[in-house]
Amino acid sequence: MDAVELARKLQEEATCSICLDYFTDPVMTACGHNFCRECIQLTWEKAKGQKRRRKQKGSFPCPECRELSPQRNLRPNRLLTKVAEMARQHPSLHSRDLCQVHKELLKLFCEDDQSPICVICRESQEHRPHRVVPIEEAVQEYKLKLEKDMEYLREEMMKTGNLQAKEEQTLAEWQEKVKERREHIMVEFEKMDLFLMEEKQRLLQALKKEEEEMVAKLQKSIALLEQQSHSLEMLLLQLEDKNERTPLQKLQDMKDLLSRKNNLSVQYPEATTTKLKTVCRVPGQIEVLKNFQEDVMPDPTTAYPYLLLYESRQRRYLSTPVDGTACGKDRFLAYPCVVGQETFSSGRHYWEVGMNLTGDALWALGVCRDNVSRRGRVLKSPENGFWVVQLCKGKRYAPTMSALIPITLTEPPSHMGIFLDFEAGEVSFYNVNNGSHLHTYSQPAFPGPLQPFFCLGAPKSGQMVISTVTLWVKG
Template sequence: MASGIPSKKMREEAICSICLNLMDEPMSISCGHSYCHLCIMGFIESISLTQPEKSTCPQCRVPFQVDSLRPNKQLGGLIEVIKELERKKICEEHGEQLQVFCEDEGQLICWRCERAPQHKGHTTALIEDVCQGYKEKLQKAVTKLRQLEEECMNSMAFTTRQITEWKKKVETQREEIQFGFKTLQRFLHEEEKSFLWKLEKEEEQILKRLRANEAWLKQKSCALKNHILELEEKCQGSAQELLQDVKDTLSKSLAVMLETPEAVSLEPSVVCNVPELYLDVRKRLRSYQVDVTLDPDTAHHELVLSEDRRQVTRGPPWEDLDPSSRRFKAFPCVLGCEIFISGKHYFEVDVGEGTAWDLGVCLESVQRGVGMEQKPEFGFWAIRLSRKKGYVALTSSPTYLQLRDNPVLVGIFLDYEAGIVSFYNMTTGSHIFTFPKSSFSGTLRPYFQVYQYSPLFLPPPDE
């Protein structure tokens, strides 16, 4: 390497061990080490706070006096030479100026590098000849990047506007929901007061009539008692007293009649069916209705599906069915074709006058052979009509249901995210049962178990 060329070793020697940069105004201490003027003064100041009487070299820890600091002009001059040579882009290997550009390597080289074996056959040119071309390319790149930056800023501004707009819409929707429910609550509260007032008035009127009847009956009872006493006294008297006006007395006694009080109906005429009149359960549920049909590949070998796959009945075993692993084997069950992995879904089942059935949803991965148990912990959420036990929710421990009316049309509602499965009597629009909240993971499907003489029918959503 040519003399005066700043080798890596020279540069390392000119580095301040405090700030790790080329020294600025290098100062030497008594041990011979040098540092930037500002760096060593700052070091001394920090040391004086904890050890005011002495300072030690940051490198070798040899004590030194502050007045021993001396400018290292020779090192300062060498540092200026290093800076000047670095500014001139000198080839570190040959000490020549970098005036040639190698297209293949994409780097600056000197004339000696150009003749070296590692650049043999490469396309090279003087810096002055290629600089303008690359400058134009860089300017085009800058133009493109600025366009992209502008597009990015526009997209960011658009997204910011979207965020603001979305927040406003959500807030508006929140206010509408709150207002709607407050209005409904006020309405229901006023209606409640109105119906209770009407019921109270009817109670007062009927009680008034009943108490009037009670008073009349008490009066009649008292008159009858007096008449009985009069006859008993007559019987206990002498024969002359008994026979005195006896025919007139008997005639009056036989003419006594007990008039029936005015009949009063004990059925209140003020009736309010809140679910049907105000909450409109049917309309709300049917807004989530899906068209469910039966999956023949899952049907037990004793089940017969209609051609449109909407009706299933229990019959004699089929002998030529394929032994699919998806088919139920332990119980006469079948799944719906539809799958539920998110959202809210609702479907209806016409159970007719059937005396036994299972309805609900289950995980697609449930056990279908021996060992199958219809419980939530095994992936089943269903209710059952049993000939012996009546209506039962198939919870971990069976929950027996007391229904006011026997449902002919049963609605099943699933809210996947909320973990809710609910059942409704759509004949009356009343709630039957809701399973305790679950945490669903996996695919859910409609589930049916069919019994003898109890076919199930899946009506289309528009019926």
């Protein structure tokens, strides 16, 4: 008998015929059969409830041979207890080593199904056409494969571990770089905050000094004029008094009065220019605004009939109507104006306009509502849907609304920046050449969508450049 059959025999001897499991606290009946103590007691308890006569009262039949056995004659079988324990610990007697269908040892391996089978399974219709080998042969073959796979997995684990360590190092280095950059940003912005505060104080001090100098100059001029006015008033009163007297009294002291009048020196101060020299210039502001820069393009379908648009990137003129051509409802007819193709109803937007203009040029820049009047002449004011600045003859540059102090420049800027903050209700204008702020419109909210607005006055006013498009008025 081989080891497998011997193990199988041991399993059969160590199995209770009632529960079909290894013995637990085995006992022997008078007839010599063995059962688990709990199993035989439960069996006899059930037999008590059956209403049938027994030949001997207090005796019960053996489940194996039906021979009557007194319940009190159950004797513990210590040897069988040890055999059952040995069977439990035997590696080849585990339930996983038995066929689930036939309860036979799994001795063969089906290579088609890649699963162990028993000898009865081998003869079944299912496995008969399959390639079957002994379990030991299959184990040997797969042992080599498993060893190869385990070696591969060990190598991959080593690679993975090395990569993980490298990634962890990279993570630590990255976090250190981020920490250093964060500290650098904070330090630089703190320095910038300090610099901006110092620049703010410098500009405010310069403005205060300019204010004090102008106030002192004007107050001195006012004092001189007040003194001169007082002298003139006193002399006038004397002359009026002399004029009311009798002819003889008029002639008295006349020479002195006339001499005082002739010697009176009336002086008028030169007109004082109240143009502010201190400009509002925040360092780096234009660079910050460029983060919101848009590639604004004029819409040729809205252009004034004689406003020419040349697209330098494509080297062609954009479509503009000729004399006599019917004009659409979106085209400006009252002024040489055009709006951008973009419509803004939210967010922040910045664009720049280059200008090569003559000294007497008339122009306007800014934003307008998308439904402004395009056929009639209207004042370009917020009330009419225009938020623009313009240059009039005489080089007066001011918002086209009733401003208390219109902005005046010595010469028109050659590079303008327009910044729209829709949610804030603000449109701001900047001289890109020197970074100075020119004007800001501010209201609680805009009444609707806005479009970039451009107006170029009259023929021979020069040129205006928006992105890659050049505008000028046909003469």
